[in-house]
Amino acid sequence: MITLENVTKTYRNSTVALRDANVEIAKGEFVFLVGASGSGKSTFIRLLNKEESPESGRIFVAGKEIGTLSGWKVPFLRRNIGCIFQDFKLLPNKTVFENVAFALEVIGQPRAVISSQVPAILELVGLKEKSENFPNELSGGEQQRVSVARAFVNRPLILLADEPTGNLDPATAVGIMKLLDRINRTGTTVVMATHDRGIVDSMRRRVIELDKGQIVRDQARGVYE
Amino acid sequence: MKLDYMLRETTSNLGRNITIGIASVMTVAVSLALVGASLMLRSGVENATKRWQGGIEFVVFMKPDATPDQLALMQSALEDSPSIASFKYVDKDGAYKEFIELFSDTPEFADNVKASDLPTSYRVEPFDKSADAVESLAAQFGGGAGVLKTATASTTIRLIQSLSSRLTVGIFIIAAFLLGAALLLIFNTIRMAVFSRRREIEVMKLVGATNWFIRVPFMLEGLIQGLIGAIIAIGALAAIKPFFQDWLPSSNEIPLVSGFRVDTPETILIFVLMGIGGVVIGAIGAGVAVSRFLDV
Numbered sequence: 001m002i003t004l005e006n007v008t009k010t011y012r013n014s015t016v017a018l019r020d021a022n023v024e025i026a027k028g029e030f031v032f033l034v035g036a037s038g039s040g041k042s043t044f045i046r047l048l049n050k051e052e053s054p055e056s057g058r059i060f061v062a063g064k065e066i067g068t069l070s071g072w073k074v075p076f077l078r079r080n081i082g083c084i085f086q087d088f089k090l091l092p093n094k095t096v097f098e099n100v101a102f103a104l105e106v107i108g109q110p111r112a113v114i115s116s117q118v119p120a121i122l123e124l125v126g127l128k129e130k131s132e133n134f135p136n137e138l139s140g141g142e143q144q145r146v147s148v149a150r151a152f153v154n155r156p157l158i159l160l161a162d163e164p165t166g167n168l169d170p171a172t173a174v175g176i177m178k179l180l181d182r183i184n185r186t187g188t189t190v191v192m193a194t195h196d197r198g199i200v201d202s203m204r205r206r207v208i209e210l211d212k213g214q215i216v217r218d219q220a221r222g223v224y225e
Numbered sequence: 226m227k228l229d230y231m232l233r234e235t236t237s238n239l240g241r242n243i244t245i246g247i248a249s250v251m252t253v254a255v256s257l258a259l260v261g262a263s264l265m266l267r268s269g270v271e272n273a274t275k276r277w278q279g280g281i282e283f284v285v286f287m288k289p290d291a292t293p294d295q296l297a298l299m300q301s302a303l304e305d306s307p308s309i310a311s312f313k314y315v316d317k318d319g320a321y322k323e324f325i326e327l328f329s330d331t332p333e334f335a336d337n338v339k340a341s342d343l344p345t346s347y348r349v350e351p352f353d354k355s356a357d358a359v360e361s362l363a364a365q366f367g368g369g370a371g372v373l374k375t376a377t378a379s380t381t382i383r384l385i386q387s388l389s390s391r392l393t394v395g396i397f398i399i400a401a402f403l404l405g406a407a408l409l410l411i412f413n414t415i416r417m418a419v420f421s422r423r424r425e426i427e428v429m430k431l432v433g434a435t436n437w438f439i440r441v442p443f444m445l446e447g448l449i450q451g452l453i454g455a456i457i458a459i460g461a462l463a464a465i466k467p468f469f470q471d472w473l474p475s476s477n478e479i480p481l482v483s484g485f486r487v488d489t490p491e492t493i494l495i496f497v498l499m500g501i502g503g504v505v506i507g508a509i510g511a512g513v514a515v516s517r518f519l520d521v
Contacts, residue, residue: 049431071436078433091425102425105230106434154432 001027001158001189002048007057009043009213017043019213021057025191027157030184032200033193034224035210041193044210045160048191049081050074062157079107082151082159082188086166088143090135096122096146097131103150121153125179141172148179152188159183161192165199173199197224234442238418239449245417246450249410253454253506254461256403257499261462263396264495265487270389272487274382281313282351283363283377286344289317295371296345302369303347308362312349317341344373404506407454411447411510418443419518426519439519444511451507455500462499466492 002025009018018040025031033041046052047059050066059066062080069077090099097118104114122128125145135143144164151159161180165173177199184190194200200207200223207222208215239246285303287296303312315323321340351362359377367375419426429439466487487495 075430075433075435078431081433083431089424089428089431091428102428103432106429106432106438108438150432 001025001029001062002191003058003060004047005058005060007047007054007059009040009047009052009054016213018047018054018210021213021215023208023215023218025189027189028184028187030181030190030203030205031192032203032205032207032222033191033210034195034200034207037195038212039210040213041210042162043213045162045191045193048158048160049078049083075107079154080157082154082156084144084147084151084159084161084164086163088135088147088167090143090146090150092135095132095134096127096138099135099146100150100153103153107154117153121149124152124182125149139172140168141175144168144172144176145179148176148183152183155188157189159188159190161190161194163193163195165194165196170198177203200224231442231445235445235449238422238442238446241421242414242417245410245414249407249414249450249510250454250457252403252407252410253451253503254457256400256407257455257458257502258461259396259400259403260502261458261495261499263393263400264498265462265466265492266389266396267393268487268491268495270385274386281348281378282354282359283349283375285347285349285363285366285369285375286373287346288371288373289342289344291345291371295369299347299366299369299371302366303349306362308351308353308358310350310352312347315346315348317343317345320345404502407451408506408510411450411507412514414450415443415447415511415514416518418446419515436519440515443515443519444508447507447511447514448504449507451503451505451510452500453503454507455503458503459496459499462496463492 002023004021004023007018007021008016010016015038021044033044035041043052047054048061048066050069054067057067061077064077066077091102094102100118100121101114104117109117119128119131122131125148127142127145127149130138130142135146138146144167148164159180164180165176168176173196180190180192181203204221204223207217207219207224209217209219285299287299300314303309317340320343321338324338324343349362349366351359353359356377363375363377366372426439
């Protein structure tokens with residue numbers, strides 16, 4: 001599903017964010033990216049949905065080389081990839097329902113699809129009763145559930161999560177992880193960057209550890225350290 | 226692409242920055258109105274001084290019944306004269322065509338005239354265009370056989386022509402500055418619209434909205450602002466035009482000049498040009514703003 005071949009990414013101030021990375025992630029895998037701040041986790045994630053382009057090496061997502069993907073095709077790549085962030089990135093002037101519907105609307109889905117898919121996904125994340133609320137009326141955990149719903153409503157092949165539990169208390173974080181686990185069981189590949197030792201240790205999934213841009217560990221059923 | 230989404234976004238954007246939007250619409254309107262007015266002025270002057278264009282300083286009218294010999298004599302006299310730079314012979318058909326054009330607002334006049342009633346003429350451009358030299362040349366050729374009369378471009382006509390060409394240049398310069406201001410204002414409005422919606426745009430990019438899907442509502446916004454400005458300018462000119470035509474001197478007041486009128490087809494052409502101008506300014510301003518600040 002995801003393949004990195006000798007991928008190197010250097011930023012303009014010559015910080016090496018990723019050095020000669022080789023990774024193969026199969027369909028349906030759940031992968032944790034761990035490492036200190038600045039170790040290259042976010043860069044790894046951003047390379048996969050082509051928010052960044054690699055300096056050298058090749059990246060394959062869903063069978064396509066995305067390093068040479070022309071600009072106008074990027075949106076169609078992203079329709080196969082859902083994204084979740086630490087700061088949720090919800091639109092404050094739209095309701096929960098509208099926030100999720102927005103993701104379908106802007107890729108041109110017809111109204112009928114929106115009115116059937118959005119309630120279903122809100123049911124899945126347990127927010128059906130709050131669909132008319134605005135984001136600022138929700139707790140942090142609920143807001144992250146909305147963002148998970150938005151990322152998954154399009155049934156993407158891949159879900160990328162950049163520290164999705166970073167702003168949440170441990171109990172709420174567990175709820176989000178259960179949700180991601182459930183999504184993973186439907187066959188969606190999940191790649192999650194995290195600092196959360198407790199979560200990594202309790203889930204026992206594949207762990208890729210980065211240190212100053214280099215992959216120092218790639219362990220099936222791994223732990224945080 | 227979903228049309229209803231595009232229209233909803235465009236209208237809500239137009240409402241969002243209403244004051245700046247109005248400023249750009251008004252600037253477009255004022256500048257296009259100036260451009261249109263100067264085009265109309267030019268076309269009015271051209272119509273009024275049709276006979277006196279291209280350096281023509283005097284006209285030798287031949288009698289309608291002048292013989293071919295007399296015409297040939299006049300032709301060779303003009304050819305041989307060292308003071309004549311160039312001349313043009315207008316035959317009966319040409320004269321009739323011009324007559325119809327000059328009196329297009331009074332068709333009953335044109336209906337009673339046949340081509341054979343009209344005098345043929347030589348339109349002459351001398352080297353020396355001072356009033357004295359022109360007058361003496363006209364007098365010299367006026368005595369020839371078969372000549373009905375000669376007419377010289379009066380000082381009034383020269384004055385009108387030079388005044389109108391200077392006015393046109395002046396107005397165009399002012400209008401160019403105003404159009405530049407309108408372009409920048411639209412550019413700025415769209416930039417602010419893009420900025421105020423940057424979070425939505427970020428989400429749109431993340432979930433895979435195409436670049437054109439993001440761009441089109443902003444470009445439509447600029448285009449509509451330009452179009453509204455053009456419509457206001459066209460409406461203003463259409464309202465003012467009859468008032469001006471009454472106010473300007475008619476052919477009775479200035480001899481040798483037909484009325485300062487702007488024909489309907491010319492007016493329509495000018496209005497269409499103004500409309501296109503507004504749309505182009507809006508689309509360019511918005512397009513540049515979107516591609517520079519959207520980074521899609």
